[in-house]
Structure formats: C-alpha cells, structure tokens
Amino acid sequence: METGTGLVRALIAAVEHKCDLINMSYGEPALLPDYGRFIDIVNEVVDKHRIIFISSAGNNGPALNTVGAPGGTSSSIIGIGAYVSPAMAAGAHCVVQPPSEGMEYTWSSRGPTADGDLGVSISAPGGAVAPVPTWTLQSRMLMNGTSMSSPSACGGVALLVSAMKAEGIPVSPYTVRKAIENTASSISDAPEEKLTTGHGLLQVDRAYEYARQAKKLPLVSYRISISQVGKSIPKLRGIYLRGSNSCQQTSEWTVQLNPKFHDDASNLEQLVPFEECLQLHSTDSSVINIPEYILLTNNGRSFNIVVNPVNISSGLHYYEVYGMDCRAPWRGPIFRVPITIIKPIALSGEPPVLSLSKLYFKSGHIERRFINVPIGASWAEVTMRTSAFDTPRRFFLDTVQMCPLKRPIKWESVVTFSSPSIKNFSFPVEGGLTLELSIAQFWSSGNASHEPTCVDFEIVFHGIFIDQKVIALDGSESPMRIVARSLLASERLVPVATLNKVSQESIEGYDWLFF
Template sequence: METGTGLVRALIAAVEHKCDLINMSYGEPTLLPDYGRFIDLSNEVVDKHRIIFISSAGNNGPALNTVGAPGGTSTSIIGVGAYVSPAMAAGAHCVVQPPAKGMEYTWSSRGPTADGDLGVSISAPGGAVAPVPTWTLQSRMLMNGTSMSSPSACGGVALLVSGMKAEGIPLSPYSVRKAIENTAASISNAPEEKLTTGNGLLQVDRAFEYAQQAKKLPLVSYRISINQVGKSVPKLRGIYLRGGNACCQTSEWTVQLDPKFHEGASNLEQLVPFEECLQLHSTDTSVVQIPEYILVTNNGRSFNIVVNPANISSGLHYFEVYGIDYKAPWRGPIFRVPITVIKPIALLGEPPLLSISNLRFQSGHIERRFINVPFGASWAEVTMRTSAFDTPRRFFLDTVQICPLKRPVKWEAVVTFSSPSSKNFSFPVEGGLTLELSIAQFWSSGIASHEPTCVDFEIVLHGISIDQKVSTLDGESPLLIVARSLLASEKLVPVGTLNKIRIPYRPVECNLSSLPTDRDKLPSGKQIIALTLTYKFKLEDNAEIKPHVPLLNNRIYDNKFESQFYRISDSNKRIYSSGDVYPSYVRLSKGEYTLQLYIRHENVQFLEKLKELVLFIERKLDKKDFVPLMFYSQPDGPIVGSGTFKSTVLVPGEPEAFYVGPPSSEKLPKNAPPGAVLVGSITYGTVSTFNKKDEQNHRAPVSYSISYTILPSKVSSIECAVSLLSTFVVMMILVLVLDHQFRITIRVHSPDPDTFCTAYICALDFVSYMLRYILFHAVVHSLFGLRCNQYKLLQVDDKEKGVLVGTKSIPEQLDEEVRDTKIKFLSSVKQLTEEDKSAWSELVVSLKSEYPKYTPLLSKILQCVLQKGTDGDKISHEKEVIAAADEVVGSIDKEELAKYLSLNSDPEDEEAQKFKKKIEETRDQLADALYQKCLALAEIESLKSDESIEVSAKDIFEENYKELIKWVDVKSAKYGTSTVLREKRCGRPGTALKILNDLIQNESEPKKKLYDLKIQLIEEMGWNHVSTYEKQWMQVRFPPCLPPF
C-alpha cells in the first residue's frame, strides 16, 4: 500500500516538475476529516502551487459515511465516485441485458463526511478494459473501482486544462473545480442521491464552455466553516444531524464564508476590489430558513441558518443552501452548504425488534433503514429471507455507526442467494448511536431477469451491559464484573481467554538525521528530518509476532507525522518483515532480532519527543498455551477453588455480579518476563439464532478486552538479605546520628549533665544497643537462618567426591565471589592493541597460578581465545585454540565425571539437583573443548596442503572426535559440524552434505559458516549449478548491510 514517505516525495516531485494535475487512487478510513500532515501538504500544493488534485472517493459503499481519505474527506482535493453506464455494462462487463440508465457502482463510497461535507465531488466512469503490466502475461484486463474513476476524471480534466491553456484562459484549481461541478450531469433527481453521485457525471465539453465564459472572473474559492450557535465545537464543513434530539428540534447555525485566493495574489489588484453580491437559496424553505442576500468581500462574511427537522419523516433527507451571483446567475452555485438529516426510528418490544416485509429489489436498488439503538444494546441479530426470483441474487449488507473521534463502526457482508431461502447474521452495535442498515442488490445481479427479489427482513437488538469494557486483572486479586440487561432477559455465559502476550520495549538507540535534499526537501524550502529508533528483542521459541506502536499505528492520512515505517532483521542483517501504519504478524524463528522504526517530520522538536517511544511486541500464543479465565461467585474463589460461576439469566433491571480470577502461575506461558501483558477477550452473551452444532457462532459477536500483567518472580533469599542489610545499615546510621545529637543537646542545655542526665544517657545507650542487637540478628537470621539451605555448597574432596561436608564459611564464600568476579572480568578485557594483549596474557597467567586446574577458568580462557580473532596468522590462532582446549580437557577427571553422570539423582533432593547441574556444566565444558579442538584441527588441515599434513595430526582429529562421541550426540545442532568435517575428511561428501542440511534446518538463526561449508562441499562434488544457486541466495541470507529506508 501507499507509505507516507512515498506520498510526500510524490508531492515534491509534482511541484518540481510543474505538473498541472495529480491523480491519486489510494485512500483509507480516517478518524478526523480534512486533518493530517499529508492533507496540510496537499493544501499547500493546491493553494500555493496551483496544482489540481483529483483522488478516489473509496470502494466501501453502499452505506453512507464511507468516503475515505484523502479524496472524500479533504477540502482541496476533488473526490470522484464510480459510475457505470449502459455502454460500459454491455461492452466492458458483458452483461446479458444492460441497465436502461447509468448508475453508481454498488461498492462506490458515499458521503457525507463526519463533519457534514458532501464527500463525493463528481462521478466518472469507474471501469475499463485497461492496459496492465506484461508480467501478468496479458496486455489488458477488465478493472473497476474508484481507482479507475479517479484517473478517468483526471484525464477528462486534463483535456479541459489543455483547452484552457490553448485559449489563454487563466488556470486555477478553483476555477477548474467550479467549472466541472457546476456543469456535471445529474444522475438522479432525488436530493439524497447527491451523497452518492456528488454533483453529477463529469461533462468535459460543458466545463470548457463554462471556463470560456468565466475567464475574466476572479480566481477565488469559498471556504466554509460552520458551528452551531451556542456551542464551541470544532468548525464543520456542513450540517449533519444524525439522530438524537437534534433531529427533533430547531437549531441555528452560523456559516462563515471566507474567499480563498491563491498565495501571491495582489492586494490592490485582486483582494481590495473583490466584492460579490450573492442571492441565497434553500432547496426546502420549510426545513431550512436563510437570509435572502449577502454581500461578500475579501475579508469574508457570515450568516445564520435555521434548521427545523421536526416535521420531516423518518429516514434520510438532504438539503442544500447555495449562493448565486446576483449579477451573473449563469455561473451557478458559487458555494454550497450541505445539510444532511437522518431521522431514525425507535424500536419497540422486549427485545427491541424491527420487522420489514415485502421489500422489492431490482439490480442496483438500495434500501436504507436508520435505527435509534437504545443504551444497553451491544449486538444485533438479523434474519434475511428471500423469495420470488429465478436467477441467483447477490446482496451487499452494510451497517454504519458514527462515533466521535473514531473511524466509522462498520460491519459488512456479501451474500449470494442461489434460491429462495433465509440467512442469519449477527454483528456488534454501540448503544446510544444511530445505526444505518443498508441492503443493496448488486448492480449486475439479476440484471437479465424481470422478476424483482422479494425480501423480508427482521432485526432484533440484544445487549448485556458491562461496567468495565476494558478490564485489567491487578496482581493476584480477582476482578469484579457487574453485568446488566437493560432491554430483555439475556443468558449470561462468560467465556474468556488470554491468547496473546504483549511485551514493551524502549529503544536502545536513536538517531536524528537530515535527509538528502534531492528528494526530501519540501517546496517551501524546509528540510525533512528522520528519526530512526532501534529496538532489540529476543524470541526463545518460534513465534508469530507483530510490532505495535499505539501512538502512531492505524493512521496514515489523519496523522501529523508524515511517515512511519519499520523493519525486522536478524544479526546477519537479513530483513524478515517490514510494515508501516498497519503492522502485520510475521512468523519468526528462535533468536535475537532488531527492529528499526523510521519516523519523518520537518519539525525536529516533535521528533525529539519520540526518542523514548515505547514499542510493543505482540506475540500470538500457541493454542495449547492459551490461558483460560475462570469465573467465580465469591472473592476467595480463586484461592479456595470453589464457587465457580458458570451462567445465569439476566432479568432487566437486576444486576448480576461475579469475579474474574487471575490465571494461576502454572498456566502462564513460559519465557514471559515480568511486566509483560497477557491480552485476551471475554464474551458474555449468546446468539439466539444459531446452529447448536456450531459452537463458534454460539458466542455473541461483541467481545471485551481484558489484560493481565505478569507479576515479578519470587524474590530470592539473597535479594531479601541484601534488602535487609541495606535497611540495617541505614538504621544503624540513623541510631548513631540521633544518639550523638541527644548527647550534645543534653550536655548543652542541662545545668548539671554529669549528675542530672546520667540515668537518661544510660537508658539511651541501652536502647541504642538493643536496637542494633535486634537489627543485626534479624539480618543474620535472614542470611543464615531461614534460608541457610540455599547456602549449603558441595565440597568435593579428592578422595570422596560428592560427599556433603557442610556449609561453607563466610570467608570461603567471599573468596569464591572474588574468584568468579575475576573470571567474569577476564572476558570483558578488550584486546585491541599489543599492550592490551600483553596485559590480558599476564592476567591469564596470574589467574592460572592462583586457581590451577579450575575448569570454569580454563573454559572462559578458551572462549576468549575464540573471540579475539586471528590477526592474519590463522594457523597460529588455531594452535592457540588447541592448546586452550587441551588445558580444559586436562583439568577434568573424566572417569569420575562418567561415574556421576551414570547415576540417577533424587528429583526431590534440592542439594542433589544442584550437584547434578554442576556435573552437567562440567560435562558441557569438556564437550565444548573437544568440539573446538576438532574444528581447529580441521581448519589447520584445510589451510595446509595435503602433503604438509602429518599422519599424526590426522590421528589426533580422529582420537579427539572419538572422545567427543563418548559425551554428547555429535549429530545435534550444537556439535554436528564436527561430524560434517569428519565425513568430509573420510571422503564421504554426500553424507556430510546430508548432515549439514539437517543442521541448517534445525538452526534458529542462519550461520554463515555453515552455508560456506555447504557451498564448499557442493563444489567438491562438481555440482556447479547448485553452487551458483546457493551463492546467489547468500546475498539474501547475509546481505552486506541493511537497505536504506
């Protein structure tokens, strides 16, 4: 789809190339009409640079309020709907019997916008047999949509612009728009059809004649802003009354007319002399009352409108207030104020029900019903029955509700009836808002049949009102839920599941950079700045994840930041996923990943505020890891395990309360860090019109979000001891300070401190002593009393290994901590210069002498040797690896190790399990040393010629490999490379390649050395074509760098 970066660069290119017109066939739903960064830049392109901007209205019809941004919601952009003519139906769509007259496509979006604007400006042919890229293996194909009507209109306007240039007529987006809107051919006589077709079908010839006649008129456009008298609400572009009390009482509105001239217009020649006397008209004076005349100058003018919809019938009504130039009526409407009134019907009964019988449908016919959804309703159930038709019928079902500062709440379904039958649907609704229900027979469905479709329709409203629509489980406390049924009796059956985990991340790196001036410098001269945020995350298992930035996601046109883009890569710089405003799930293997988020804006201060932007990684849990929620009728239910709440029947007006229990720790997903949030949903009701065998459709279609924050893990005894020790130190300091201050105060203010205060000072000393005594013993008790079992260590004697001889003393524990710290520090020393290497070598010699034959130390030295690199002489480096590995092997008593590994330990004995873990660590250190020695020996063989390799060296590899077999599975992912090298040395490249392929398949993250070895084996076997293929894929698996944004 489109990206903010691409859209802004396209506007820059259009200005740089001095284009006359722009066509854009993209569009999305929006929270706010005529708002956002791209809209601001588009206004500048039209108003300042005089470029005509045409865009598609959208393909989300047939319901109202479905026009998309930017084409259907922006003041400066001409939105185009999709029209199908009889000739198009016959020639392009090849229908059996074309319709008698043209119509709007069923799926073409309709107005108005949320702020009352018309939405659709004009209509144009929305289908064609158009050229397509050759990779489709065809030259042309049938395509339709407003993505076709927009370029069709743009082509027609291009003819108009060409003619105006040829005759020297001043060119302006304002004059061109006025010409095409005032000369468009009306498609339907019904006033409300303007919300569908706009001002009509584009007529280029009439528009050109209009432009010729109006060439001496001022290039001006009237911008309209409306607000209701007595209310301080955001300015509107039309009057839109959608249900509620507004449709039943008179209201007064103030309309502000502001003439808009292009930037650079002369004050003396254009602005000062501008004056127009306009005669105001209303399409229905019984509903909309207006003044008769208004005189407008360049400073603008306001007037009031009175709307009285009390006596109109229920349904959709559209009115207009427009101004006509008193001196030149031929100009048509100079401005228009759209007025849309939707008067819903109220449903009666328990539950509320609307039944419609004998609706007659022909091709393209649309029936709309507007329903006042009562408070307490949360879902609707619909039954649709058809009869009396011959050929199959295709219907579009749409429902729309308008919520403040939200995208329209829309439900849609496309259903085909092959024969007379009935179908059931259910969908969520919002109580207190007007619901539009649109039923449309597709424009080409049943077009050859003369029998209308007879439809019976029934809609029933249901609802369970919940006091917490967004629920959060706090810690280990259950959550109280109060449910009510306000409409009718409903069955309450709560079912909840936590099926996703969301982990927050802060950026580990942020970078602000000025972008190149060739593509990212605005026409105003302002430079676009980019903010790149880098996040790191790790997956312990294969998972399906989605990045989520709540502040920015799901908004592209109605966003003040012009671009947001992310990409996920691994340590090899291979990109696995990328996305923008609509993040999508991607399946990733176990491993570490980097996510980069790219945000653009010209204002660096705005970007500075996003440097610590929180990113959420949302991961889908496997079905076996879903966390089911339990419900209880008492607060102690989760603890005692009784009082489970299953279901009940809600009686109108009587609330029912129950508890949602927190998930038990055993059911939480593994590898879920503290602070992560488990996310899921709860449904409370059931659908009455369902098939009992279909359990999934048994649940009500409305669900409520619930989350649970994973608690911190149990605090260890060491952490408790440290906390108590800190408290002890603070309290000791406080006691000493108070003691000292009391002594000074008494000695200064007492007349005879030596005699009068002796008893007091003794008492104070006693209290101070007792407090110190109590605090000290509390800490000691915590450290060595309650949790002393955790400080028991196994001391292995040379003669009797594995015998528990008792706990180690504090000095011994201190010595071990110092030793482990030294070993840990060894790996942090950077060996960048010769001095660093010399210092590191001296440190190694010192530690070896201090802790001789200590296997963890020697294993750490081996790891450091592997990490420090070759410095050119690879053979010397590999020999150093062999020497370090030999020291590790020599420090371990392999016979004793084998004895302990052959014994089974008691799983309930904590000390035995600790000793077993220690033995397994020693085994792993031995196996790793043998494995690294195998790799080093094989590398030396590959670096030397066959003649220079001594027979003894080859025997050493074989002996080392046989020793490795004794301790581990040499075909596992960790040690399998040694088996591949052995099979290669033995002249069995095919076997080696098979084992290597298994290793690559099992690796969570691709390793370049494995693929290099694979290519080497393939080349040795003479498979040159396979080698070429693998080398090409190496550019994908291991790119040299990340691509630019």
C-alpha cells in the first residue's frame, strides 16, 4: 500500500482507543493479493484485538478481477460492493423511471482475486448524501461508490454489534462475518453473480438472529489454503482456471482447512475440545467431485477436490464447495471454496475476427465474452454499431488480461450514443492470454425507454512485431536494418520514428554525437 505508514498509525490508534469497527473507504490496485506489511498488521488487529475491519471493494467494474486492495483482496477484511435499489434510483438519483429490481452499480468492482478468492463479501447501498469540503460551497451532496457502500455496511454492523453487546453475546470478527454472510439476501439467482454481489445484500435483523442463535458456539474462523496436486505453485484461497489450456483436462486440488481461534484463546478450554463433523457439498457434482464428510479438529484437515471442466461450455462458470455442520445445519456454510472457471473461445481467419450480432441491452445489462487472444496479436480494433433505440444510451467497455506476477492489462472506455451510429476503438493486447471483453449498458441509461438497445460488435486482432524498438544512430552512413513481422495476416505498415535523446561525448579530441 502506498500509504502504508499512515495506515499502520491509524490501526495503532484504533487499538489504543479500543474500537470495535474500522471502515476504510479507499484502496488501490495490488500486484499480490492478501500480502504485505499492512496486511500482516490488519491480521493482528482482527485476530488479536478483535476489531471488525470493513472496506470498499473498488469502483473499477464491470470487468472481472477488478477488486482493489485491501478491501477486495484481503481475507481479514470484509469487502463491500455497491448496490442500488429502485427507491435509491428514484429518490437519490432522480431517474425518470427507476428499475423494477435492485442491482449492483455498473462500476462496482468484481472478483475473483488473482488467487481465486471471491473478492466481494457482501453488498450495501452505494449512494449517500454525504458531507463534502467547504470549497464546494455546499455542506452535502450526493456521492456514489463503494466508498459509500462500505460505511453503510459498517453502520449496519455497528447496529449488530450494539445489539450483541446488549444481549451479552460475545462479539468477534469471526462470528460477525459469518452472521452477515450467511444471512445476506441474494441479489441474483445466477451463480456467477456472486463474483459481483458477494453473498448478497446486508440484512442486519437476520444477522442478529443468527448471532443470537450462535451465542454458545466457539469463536473460530475457518481458513483455507489450496494447492494443485503435482505442481509447486503458491498457496491459493480459491480455484481459478482461466484459459484454454487449464480447461482441457481434469485437475486435482488439495484444500487445507484450518480453524483459527483468537490469539488469547485457551488451549485446554477451547482448542483441545474443538471437534466438528462437516458434510461437504458441491454446487455441481458433474464438474466438481469431493469427499462426503470430514472430521475437523484444531489441527486442521485436508481433503481433495477434482475439477473436470472439459465438457462445460465456453464462458464464465462459478461453483462452490462448502461444508455444513452435521449437528447444526442451521448455521449454513461453515466454509466455502470458490471455484471460478473461464473457458475462452478460439478465433480463426486472417486476421482473426469475433463478430457479435444483435445483442440486446437494457439498463444494467452486461455481456461478457472470453477470447483466447491469438499468438502474434499486439492490438485489437473494435467496431460497435448501435440501433433500435430512442433516448441516448451510455456504455462501459472493459477488457482485462491476467498476467502471471504482473498487474492485469486493462483497457476501458465510456461511450455515449446519442443516436444509432458506429464507433471505433483500438487497444493493446498480449497474444496467448485470455481476454475478457465486457460490454455494459450503464445502470441508469435508457430507464425511461421500453426499447432495448441493439448492438452489433466486431473485434479484429492484428499484430506487427519489430526486432528493434530503440535504435542508436552513431553518425555513420551505414543503414540500420529493422525487421518487421506479422504472424496473423498481411498488414499495412506505416513506420514512425521519434528522436528523443541526443548525447555528445569527447574522445581523444573528437566530438561524438549519439542519438
């Protein structure tokens, strides 16, 4: 984190003042999820001092893999997505005709994380009339973002904590998190929408009833660590298969499940007696195979998961493996293993082209396509044609490519069509990596119209590679040879050179110029 020193001081102050909750409404991209000095101290604050940490997931959607740090990437922090209800749309945003159902804001960041974790824990209202600086010449204004949904969720959790204290229910970040996640109201029935909304919309009353019923249960968190059998890869927090190679064969994964007690837990009174019989469930047994039961003690337990994505269709698929307490099934899932599979499509032709015809969009609708970018491609050109609508329409276009041990390659554009027309775009790509293409009509765009937007979309991949991107001219008359290659199709080459550096050196009485 860029502001790590200041954040550490803030955590120290929270501990010294014996705070129950922390809200953090800002973040940034991170190369490695759930990693770093600040994260280590957050873990200590949560595990040792029992402070509940809530943070914004980010505003970089609608593409996947866009959750920010630390809210969407850290296991000890509850990451919050941004939700808009019909009442908010009408009252706060003053839309002419609010949507019939609530939805996640188009720009709210999505999971999963690079190591397979869900990314978003729950969702909360993402708009608020908030205080603003006096230089704006007003005291309050409407603000939108996960910076609004995070304090909204934190306020709801504060009500829950207050009620728990009043009833003598032990307050722990572990039990509070389990209560709000297992009682959240589902926003969508589609399994893959969990990457957008998390476990659903916060329900404080249900969470309180859950906490009251779980009053005498151990204060424990269930931590998972995953590795692929036969491969030496870093430990993961979920299973994330992205790309054609990983979807061509069955893979086996080892899940290490460890109960985590607070640092001051008693060995004899809490750790030694701990024992739970868990029944394992898979959301789709045709793809995910698991054992039926495990016996979990304080020392943890491992089990294997077999994933067979060979016969699934191209696109995004989300599954879960979860454990239920055989003695108390009312507790809901005790732990979850998120499994995300992205199976891209392969393109053909010279140059490779993907054409999408007659895609119909309504407010908030998102279309995702996953493409295996051809080796040799270095950029893509997009043509977007809209038709069959009356009022202006606003679209978000996002592309994301995941690179091992690098930050994602991301391109985004926001475009408004005031009338049916054609627009063109271009962006860089890297061959051999899966590309996500997200096309989203903004959540409030076209609400007053009953006509869907018809979109025709075409993306063409090109590639030109040269053997020298930087050359040095030493003043000699010999020509410089530059070799350009195109692996995909014949391309029109328009060379452009820029002189950006001149240096002069004196050697044995002579002046030399270097460019």
